[in-house]
Every structure is written in C-alpha cells, then in structure tokens.
Amino acid sequence: QQPVQSPQAVILREGEDAVINCSSSKALYSVHWYRQKHGEAPVFLMILLKGGEQKGHEKISASFNEKKQQSSLYLTASQLSYSGTYFCASVIQGAQKLVFGQGTRLTINP
Amino acid sequence: GAVVSQHPSWVICKSGTSVKIECRSLDFQATTMFWYRQFPKQSLMLMATSNEGSKATYEQGVEKDKFLINHASLTLSTLTVTSAHPEDSSFYICSGLTGARNYGYTFGSGTRLTVV
Numbered sequence: 001q002q003p004v005q006s007p008q009a010v011i012l013r014e015g016e017d018a019v020i021n022c023s024s025s026k027a028l029y030s031v032h033w034y035r036q037k038h039g040e041a042p043v044f045l046m047i048l049l050k051g052g053e054q055k056g057h058e059k060i061s062a063s064f065n066e067k068k069q070q071s072s073l074y075l076t077a078s079q080l081s082y083s084g085t086y087f088c089a090s091v092i093q094g095a096q097k098l099v100f101g102q103g104t105r106l107t108i109n110p
Numbered sequence: 111g112a113v114v115s116q117h118p119s120w121v122i123c124k125s126g127t128s129v130k131i132e133c134r135s136l137d138f139q140a141t142t143m144f145w146y147r148q149f150p151k152q153s154l155m156l157m158a159t160s161n162e163g164s165k166a167t168y169e170q171g172v173e174k175d176k177f178l179i180n181h182a183s184l185t186l187s188t189l190t191v192t193s194a195h196p197e198d199s200s201f202y203i204c205s206g207l208t209g210a211r212n213y214g215y216t217f218g219s220g221t222r223l224t225v226v
Contacts, residue, residue, distance in 0.1 A: 002153075032215070041203055041220040042154070087153065091214075096142060096207060098215050100154045 001026055003090050003101035011107045012078050020073040020104045022088030031064050031071040032089040032098065035082075042087060045073075075106070083108045112138045112208045116218025123194055123225055131189045131221045133204035140206035143187035144215075145179060148201040160187050194225045 003024045010018050022031065030049045034042035046055050051066025059076045075082055089100045113136040123129050133143060141162050146154040158174075160166040160181035168174045176198075178190040187206075191198055204218040 030214075039222070041217050044215075044217075047214070097156060097159060098144065098205065099156060100146075102153045 005101040009105040112216040114218040120222040139184035142207035144205040
C-alpha cells in the first residue's frame with residue numbers, strides 16, 4: 001500500500017528545477033506532500049483531492065493524475081531552503097490512514 | 111489552525127523501562143490519532159490508529175502489548191513503550207485527524223526516543 005517515489009535522491013545546484021514522482025498501486029482518495037528537515041517533524045506542503053488538480057505555492061507546485069494513480073511535485077528555481085526529504089502520502093479510498101512513500105532526499109548546493 | 115502538542119521532545123531511558131509519550135490536540139477534538147515511527151533515513155511507518163473511547167488498531171507486525179495506546183479523551187492520546195530495548199530507539203510522531211480543517215491531518219513535533 002505504500003506509495004512509490006522516484007527518484008530516491010536528487011542533488012541540484014541552487015536555481016535548478018526538480019520533479020519528484022509518486023505512484024500507487026491502489027486507488028487514491030487524495031495525495032499529500034510533505035517536506036522533512038533532519039530531526040524535525042514533517043511539514044505539510046499541499047494536498048490534492050481531485051484527479052487533474054494542480055496546485056502551487058511560490059515555486060513549488062504539484063499535480064494529481066487520478067486515473068494513473070500518480071502525483072508529481074515540481075520545484076522550480078530551487079533555493080537552499082528547499083533541501084530536505086520530500087514525502088508523498090496517500091489516503092487509500094475507503095480508509096482514513098495516511099500512508100507515506102519512502103521519501104526523496106533533495107540536496108541543494110550553492 | 112489545528113495544533114497537536116507532543117511531549118516529550120526527546121527522552122533517554124534505560125533498557126527494560128517504560129516510556130510514555132503524550133499527544134494533545136489543543137484547539138480541536140481529535141477523535142482519531144495516528145502513531146508513526148521513523149528510523150533514521152527511513153520513511154514514517156504507521157504503527158497504529160487510535161479512536162477515542164475504543165481499542166487501538168495496530169498495523170501488521172506491530173506488537174500491541176509492547177506499544178500501549180490510550181485514547182481516553184478527545185484531546186489526549188498516549189503511547190507507552192513498555193520494556194523498551196535499544197531497537198525501539200526511534201522517532202515517534204503522532205498525527206491527529208482533523209477532518210476538513212487544516213487539510214485533515216495535523217502532526218505533533220515528534221519524540222526522539224533513545225534506549226540505552
């Protein structure tokens with residue numbers, strides 16, 4: 001039931017773009033994206049509830065393809081503060097549990 | 111917005127002792143609380159789901175007699191790690207289900223447990 005994320009790790013230079021993908025073998029009710037810094041709790045980024053939905057805040061956006069059971073997180077013109085581990089999490093249709101993907105470690109270098 | 115207060119932030123205990131972690135929902139009623147465990151460089155793994163006034167539901171492979179969950183009120187859920195061993199050392203995080211508010215799930219700040 002755990003969503004599958006790719007890639008597992010990304011190293012960028014400041015200002016470059018990144019895409020993190022998340023897919024599930026189960027039907028998705030919603031997709032949540034979080035960022036976690038070392039030693040801290042995950043921080044909520046955004047939630048996508050409907051197929052075809054796209055959301056964004058500043059230079060971080062995401063899309064949700066319900067039919068394909070996939071979601072992607074887009075980070076444009078990355079900043080040093082974007083470093084951390086990004087998790088997608090899904091709520092399986094018919095359940096309330098939030099299940100996390102294995103994470104994507106993003107490193108931004110100056 | 112909805113806030114979950116988790117205590118303690120960190121705890122060091124001796125092997126064989128028990129440790130209690132508390133999560134309080136400060137401005138909403140958390141009828142459902144989720145407990146996660148995270149080992150270094152790994153993802154958050156759901157341990158159990160607790161509902162106020164009823165027994166917790168544990169995920170496969172999680173020992174319910176070792177990880178005691180109590181959800182006696184709408185604002186307090188506790189996780190007690192009994193007879194802790196070094197392999198129980200981990201980051202424990204709770205998450206309250208808020209429904210439509212605050213996008214549905216509000217996380218506590220986490221508890222770093224080290225068993226020596």
